[in-house]
Each structure stands twice: as C-alpha cells, then as structure tokens.
Amino acid sequence: MTSFAAIGYGHGQKPIFTEEDWSILDGKIPVPAYHKSKTIAEKSAWDFIKNEGGNLELAVINPTGIFGPVLSADFSSSIQIVKALMSESVPGYPQIYFSIVDVRDLADLHIRAMTDPGANGRRFIGTSDSGPVAFIGIAKILRKSRPGKAQKAPTRQLPNFLVRTVACFDPAVRGMLPELGVIKNISNEKAKTVLGWAPRSIDKCIVDNVDSLVKHNIV
Template sequence: MATPQDIILVTGGTGFIGARLIFQLLQKGHTVRTTIRSLTKEASLRSALTEAGASPSNLTVFAADLTSDAGWAEAINGCTYIHHVASPFPATNPKSEDDLIVPAKEGTLRVLRLARDAQVKRVIVTSSFAAIGYGHQPRTESNPFTEEDWSVLDNLAIPVPAYQKSKTIAERAAWDFISSEGEGLELAVVNPVAVFGPLIGKDVGTSNSIVKRMIDGSVPGCPQLYFGAVDVRDVAALHILCMDSPAAVGERFLAVNDDPNVSMLDVAKTVKKGRPELAKKAPTMQLPNFVVKLIGLFDPGVKLIVAELGKRMPASNGKAKKVLGWQPVNTETSLLDTVDSLVAQGIL
C-alpha cells in the first residue's frame, strides 16, 4: 500500500482520467508527479485541481511526450508507483494506423523500461475495453466479456479500428515486457469502457462529449449503439486499488458499472428525464442504421461507429468487485453528474 512518503507519477495529467486520478491521490495525502505535453498547461491544471477542492502543493509537473525520450527519466526517477494513463485518442480515423499504434506501444514500453531501471515498485497501465471486446461476434449478458478475453486483430471478417488496435498492441507489449524484461517490476492493468462523470478542468472526455452534443442539440437522433459505462471517479478509484492491493499484481481489471448494455437512446432519455430544462433539445428517436451509414460516407467521425451499429458488447465487473472490493456508481448518477459538471464548467 502506498504511503505518504511514496512518490506517485500519473502520466497524461491534463486528460479526463488523469486529472481525476491526480485529484483523488492528492485528496488522500499523496505526493504526486505528473507529465503533460506542454508546461503551458500547468497553470490551468493547478487551477482546476484547486477549484475541485484539492491542494496542488504536493504536485510536481514535468513536460514529457509519448513520442520522445525527453523528460521521462526526470519524471520517473524516485517514484514508487506509476499510473500510465496517457495515450493518443483520435477524433477521426488517422491517415495511418501507425500514427496511433506506434506512440501507444512505444510510449508504454518507454515508461516500463525507465520504471524498471529506476526500481519503481509497480506500474498501473490504463488500457481499455478496446483491448478486450473487438474482433469478436456480439455477446449476450449471460456470456459477457471478461478479463480473459482479448481483441482479435487478425479476424478479417470483423475489422478492428486503429484506436482499438493501438490499445490491444500496447497492452500486449506491456505484458510481454514484464514477462521477458521486467526484472521484478510489478504490473496491473485497468480496462475501462465508456467513461462518463464530472470534469476537472475543461477536458470533456470522449464519452462526455456525447452527452454535451445531445443536450446542445447537435445530435438529431440516436444511432443504434450499445456500450458499457463507468464513472471517471470509479476508474480513478480502481487505479488506486490496483496500486494498493497485492492481489492486483499481474492482473487486468475491467472498469464497467452494473448496467451491461447502455444505448445512446438510454443516455438521451436519462438526461432528458433527470435534467428536463437543460435537455429540451436531446433527441428522442433512434436513427435507422441506413441513415447513419449514409452520413458516415461524408462524416469521418460517424464513419468510425458504423461497424458497431446494433452490436451488444456486455462486460463483467465481477473480478474488480471480488478481488479488490470495487463498487461503481450507476449510469444515471454518472450521467446526471456529467451534465451538472458541464454546466458548472460553462461548457453547457
């Protein structure tokens, strides 16, 4: 278990998950370091943490990028634990898959290599459901995805998008490194599904942007998409449990709440019912698949989701609950807290 004397590094500190994890660690009295791509964002990060109720006096910020060696050794030396959260995430398909795969894989290996050399005790890597549930046929709630599953990248019948490939390849590389070159370095992995919940700062997060677009009226209808959901506060808490528990070593943990199949229409209905004055423009109809496919011909962002239309991909949280005692909040609480946070930040 981490002590107040231990130094803890969180990579990607200005991101949606990274900032929340820093906040929770500071709240627990830990000494925290973080890496961000540019120190021009340091002041806004400190301000956001203060506004959220944490004192950033125990936070040290380093400039480091996934694509370069610069800054990483300084950030890592002296740390006992590392939460490697940073990873590239595209708004549209990249021109080349390697634009995502190379920095995700090499960035992870760089952190692990330096962590080993600096005698760090444990690294917790933020992977994703993307490394578990893609390239498969749809599942049922009686046969959900678990930590035993891996995304299948060589199934030509079910192509896997670049982001999902990058997370799968990066996580596999991490486990291979620990097995062959880790020299006693401990590894645990967190695999979140779609992450909602309140913001720290202005980074909305990929999933929260769906809520924002529904409320501001920029989404005319709901594609037939299904996904697991989890709150960012619970994702951060699971990282800390993985840091503190000996039982987490050598394990991966799905971060998903108890609602196995949340649809886009469910999201719209929840915010419309819970915050009716704000969500007057939220869509109430489901878009036919052919309409979404047609839009995808002209909109690269929509094209990303076409292959997932109608697929149900339930995932189990049984392992995190049983092994670590993790207890996530429900989807409704997470979504409504998201809306309230977007309003408080002036984004809605």
C-alpha cells in the same frame, strides 16, 4: 491503464466479455487504429514483464467509456457525447451501445489495484453494473433528471437502414457500422470480488456529469 478497446473489438457477438478476452486485430471485423494501438501496447507491457520485468509488478485497468463530473473545460472525448446531446439539435442517434464507468470509480479502482497484493499480474475491467446503454438511453436520463437542460436531447433512435445509407456517403458514419446494433455485455466481477470495488450507477454518473458541465459553463 489501457482500455476496454484492448478486449472487446474484432469479435463476433459474444455472450459476455471478461478479462480473458483480447481484441482481434487480424480478423474479418475491422478494428479502428486507436483500438489496435491499445491492444498492441498492453500486450507489449505484459511481454516486457514476462521477459524482462524482473521483480516489477503489473496490474492493468481496462475501462469502458469514462464519464462523470469534469473539473474544467478541458475534458475527454467521451464527455463530448453528453455535451452534444445537451447542446446540438439532431433528429436522432444511431443504435450504438457502449458501457460506462464513472471517473471517480475508475480512480478508486486504480488505487485498489496499486495497493492490493492480489492485483499483481491481473487485468481488471472497469465498468458500471448497469450494462450497455445506447445514445438514446443517455438522452432519456438527461430528459428525466435535468429536463431544463435537455431540451435539445434527441427523442428517437435512427433506424439502422438509414445509418447504413448515410454511411455510403460519410466515412465517419461508415466507421460506426461494425458496432451498429451490437450489444456487448461486460463482466466487472473480478474487480468487485478481488478488489472489493463498488461502481456507481449510470444515472448517477450522467447526472453528475451534466451538473459539472453546467457549473463550468460548458453547456
């Protein structure tokens, strides 16, 4: 598994991203170090298979943000978004969009790629059918589905000019600016047509995520 980080960064606005795309590391749009590392690592893996792999086979899964139920208090950074929306009182969130895949669907996709001969030599984007969602969209799902647990979820999205102003003084916010207001439409058709994959909805993914955080006394 690598990541959508190896596909969708460093580009200008595109109609849709597919497995044919690679993140552009030497262009005009800054790419974070994490995304660079994922891109370089995956390209190295494909180069190895081509030049030295012999009879080895390679299929790569490129997931978007991984959400869904957790098994303990030890969870990924993506889940921190849901935890923060439920437990931190903030005036609003920036207009940052991201796509989601349920961890259970991602596990299923890995198994399909490992066991289906048609997967060899291919990349597969793992993402739900629902398309990109903003922070405020996640907050709306929380307030609708689990209102008793979402009293602190923000009710408004911060205007872009305000985020850009804050970025002048906050390096962490400054790093968000290339993605501010950018909506990345992503195709998951290859995973569905080649491997017969069927991902859950974002709503189901987020609600099960919330319920697991409550179950493990994380929020």
